[in-house]
Amino acid sequence: MKLNNKEILICDCEGTMKLPKKSLTKLFDGDVNINTHLCRAQLANFTNAVSAGAPMVVACTQEAPLFVETAAEANPDLQISYTNIRERAGWSEEANKALPKIQALIQEATLDAPMANSISMRSEGSVLIYGKDENTLEIAKQLSERLGVTCIFKGKADIQPPRLMDVPVFAGEIKSVSGHLGAFNVVVDKYATVQVSSRGSFEIGSKNKDVAIEFDLILDISSGKPLITAPEKREGYFHVEAKDPAGIQKALFDIVDLVGEFEKPRYIKYDNNICVHARSSQTGCTRCLDVCPTGAITPAQDEVEIDAYICAGCGSCASVCPTGAASYQLPAGNFIFERVKLLLDSYRKAKGENSVLLLHDTSYGEDMIAAIAHMGRGLPAHVLPFALTEVTQIGFDFFAVAMAYGAGALRILTGPGNTGETDGLAGQIELADAALVGLGYGDNRVAIIDQADPEAVADALYADIDTLPIEPGDFAPMGNKRSLVNLALNHLHEQAPTPVDILPLSTGAPFGAIEVNTEACTICLSCVAACPTGALKDNPDSPQFTFTETACVQCGLCRTICPESVITLSPRFNFDKEARDTIIVKEEEPFECVKCGEPFGVKSSIDQMVEKLRGHSMFADDAALERIKMCPDCRVTDQFDDPDTPMAVGDRPEIRTTADYLEEREKMREEAEEFKKSHDLDDPEDA
Numbered sequence: 001m002k003l004n005n006k007e008i009l010i011c012d013c014e015g016t017m018k019l020p021k022k023s024l025t026k027l028f029d030g031d032v033n034i035n036t037h038l039c040r041a042q043l044a045n046f047t048n049a050v051s052a053g054a055p056m057v058v059a060c061t062q063e064a065p066l067f068v069e070t071a072a073e074a075n076p077d078l079q080i081s082y083t084n085i086r087e088r089a090g091w092s093e094e095a096n097k098a099l100p101k102i103q104a105l106i107q108e109a110t111l112d113a114p115m116a117n118s119i120s121m122r123s124e125g126s127v128l129i130y131g132k133d134e135n136t137l138e139i140a141k142q143l144s145e146r147l148g149v150t151c152i153f154k155g156k157a158d159i160q161p162p163r164l165m166d167v168p169v170f171a172g173e174i175k176s177v178s179g180h181l182g183a184f185n186v187v188v189d190k191y192a193t194v195q196v197s198s199r200g201s202f203e204i205g206s207k208n209k210d211v212a213i214e215f216d217l218i219l220d221i222s223s224g225k226p227l228i229t230a231p232e233k234r235e236g237y238f239h240v241e242a243k244d245p246a247g248i249q250k251a252l253f254d255i256v257d258l259v260g261e262f263e264k265p266r267y268i269k270y271d272n273n274i275c276v277h278a279r280s281s282q283t284g285c286t287r288c289l290d291v292c293p294t295g296a297i298t299p300a301q302d303e304v305e306i307d308a309y310i311c312a313g314c315g316s317c318a319s320v321c322p323t324g325a326a327s328y329q330l331p332a333g334n335f336i337f338e339r340v341k342l343l344l345d346s347y348r349k350a351k352g353e354n355s356v357l358l359l360h361d362t363s364y365g366e367d368m369i370a371a372i373a374h375m376g377r378g379l380p381a382h383v384l385p386f387a388l389t390e391v392t393q394i395g396f397d398f399f400a401v402a403m404a405y406g407a408g409a410l411r412i413l414t415g416p417g418n419t420g421e422t423d424g425l426a427g428q429i430e431l432a433d434a435a436l437v438g439l440g441y442g443d444n445r446v447a448i449i450d451q452a453d454p455e456a457v458a459d460a461l462y463a464d465i466d467t468l469p470i471e472p473g474d475f476a477p478m479g480n481k482r483s484l485v486n487l488a489l490n491h492l493h494e495q496a497p498t499p500v501d502i503l504p505l506s507t508g509a510p511f512g513a514i515e516v517n518t519e520a521c522t523i524c525l526s527c528v529a530a531c532p533t534g535a536l537k538d539n540p541d542s543p544q545f546t547f548t549e550t551a552c553v554q555c556g557l558c559r560t561i562c563p564e565s566v567i568t569l570s571p572r573f574n575f576d577k578e579a580r581d582t583i584i585v586k587e588e589e590p591f592e593c594v595k596c597g598e599p600f601g602v603k604s605s606i607d608q609m610v611e612k613l614r615g616h617s618m619f620a621d622d623a624a625l626e627r628i629k630m631c632p633d634c635r636v637t638d639q640f641d642d643p644d645t646p647m648a649v650g651d652r653p654e655i656r657t658t659a660d661y662l663e664e665r666e667k668m669r670e671e672a673e674e675f676k677k678s679h680d681l682d683d684p685e686d687a
Helices: 021-028 043-052 064-074 086-090 099-109 134-144 245-257 287-291 316-320 335-349 364-375 396-404 423-438 454-462 481-495 526-530 557-561 603-613 622-627 632-641 658-678
Strands: 006-011 056-058 080-082 118-123 126-131 148-154 169-180 183-193 211-215 217-220 237-239 260-265 268-270 297-300 303-306 326-328 356-361 383-388 409-413 446-449 502-504 512-516 536-539 542-548 567-574 582-587 590-592 599-602
Touching (some): 006 043, 086 099, 126 211, 134 148, 237 245, 287 316, 335 383, 335 396, 364 383, 364 409, 396 481, 409 454, 423 446, 446 454, 512 582, 526 536, 590 603, 599 603
Parallel strands (some): 006 056, 217 237, 356 383, 356 409
Antiparallel strands (some): 118 260, 169 183, 183 211, 268 326, 297 303, 536 542, 590 599
């Protein structure tokens, strides 16, 4: 059977899944061949399909390693995708109702994910062992047979020196660690060598301050606070308690394998042109900085810098970014939206109802789903698993789009690896809840399931979700983050049980308007210069500035930079068409220069300035006060022309050109000729 130009191989896993051929043939609109033992007795069916050369989808993941090995021998260049219909659908107490889900999962697997870019890291095997007891030296000796090891004792190394010093030993306290696998920069305070003459215990030589050393790998068994943020997410850094021998041995085992060149995905694509972090040294949006668990994001003047080597790929920055300046790239582009649209469309066309998306990662989440299927009830037939690299990579834009495509609810399965990293996700869920409740869809449409017990997870998924169905939209999953959100929210507004034109949102929401005290506003246009999205614009021909609500991300830069403090933020979503229109916030008459008549400022501001400066010692003279009413060019001219000012220079000399000099020379020549003629000086003797 072929689907989207791909051969589909289905197996009922020795009859443990009920896959009626007649029903599947109807669902897939074509003849379906169901295998029973594809990975063993019917492996020839797989080999024949591989030899045929058509791209394929195999509906089995447990035996994927065997299939990969077999395919490598028959046709190594063939493109093969794998999808799990057993634990995710077939092994369930609702398996008899799971055919629409099976069809949707296979349809989803036919999509080809775009590859993300990658970066390279190289480790030569130089290792720092940092500890404070005799175990530190023993570990260093154990590892020194394979790698280049340096041992630094924290504080005084009060241990007996070994008979053979085959490992470099130093003392000191690590002040800071930066960098990544293959390029760690360590700054050591009180750094000192141990004396070769040490007898009963190590004696320390002279101490040095802030010595910088580079290492490829670090094993920290100092039993103190980790030297870096989120140590478990930094490749090449191992923080293990000194009293955990099993943990130490595991770290040593992993360290030995971290020698060579390694590829790492570039998880985040960053577009500084649409970043709203800061302008003119004034800080606006700090959402990505607030949620990054590894410290990979740092301020960089008006933008931020994302260190791809430190980034662990949680995607929290992309989740909360209001403009899409930080976007998740594993996979790249809008593939995640294409997947969810195809999955939900296929499920609905197969007569599936009350769809609930279960968002999970590819490690803990997959294991939890397998545990529920092997030991419990399995997933409900209406729960559609949706695998992500990290569940923290999604945000309000995904929630809105999924709902607009017809998802009845979304459940996000988090695990121990997400501990302390879900604040950004929780904020995005809160925003989605406010929007859905405000439009009459009810609450609890998007929720987190944080349970370690598979039965508890299953109970949460089998619990009735009292939600009204949403008519799916047919818009294409194209465009940037803001445009996708606008498409999704406008569709939800059209289908809303209780639509409203203005949907109030909580502080920090990336949608809204600004309120300006126009009476106090002087149209200085500082806010326009600071606005990074173009929501605020000026008029080059008139004292005026405008506002477009759909472009505003509530970064607050306009409010921060306003010298009169007349701007406040109003978080909301405006469904009225006026939100897409450019409205005039304030405009005034231009002030015309009293000397040349050219407009150069705002009339109210110039009049106010004149009144405030009237009577000031520097403007006691009426001429000086009148100069305020002049444009910059005329003001300078007037100052130089006034004989009573220190800058006066009198009459300006006439500008002379080459033509003037040539004309003067010609005139002198003619006068000389006339003089000679009039005095009969043609004879040289007369001259």
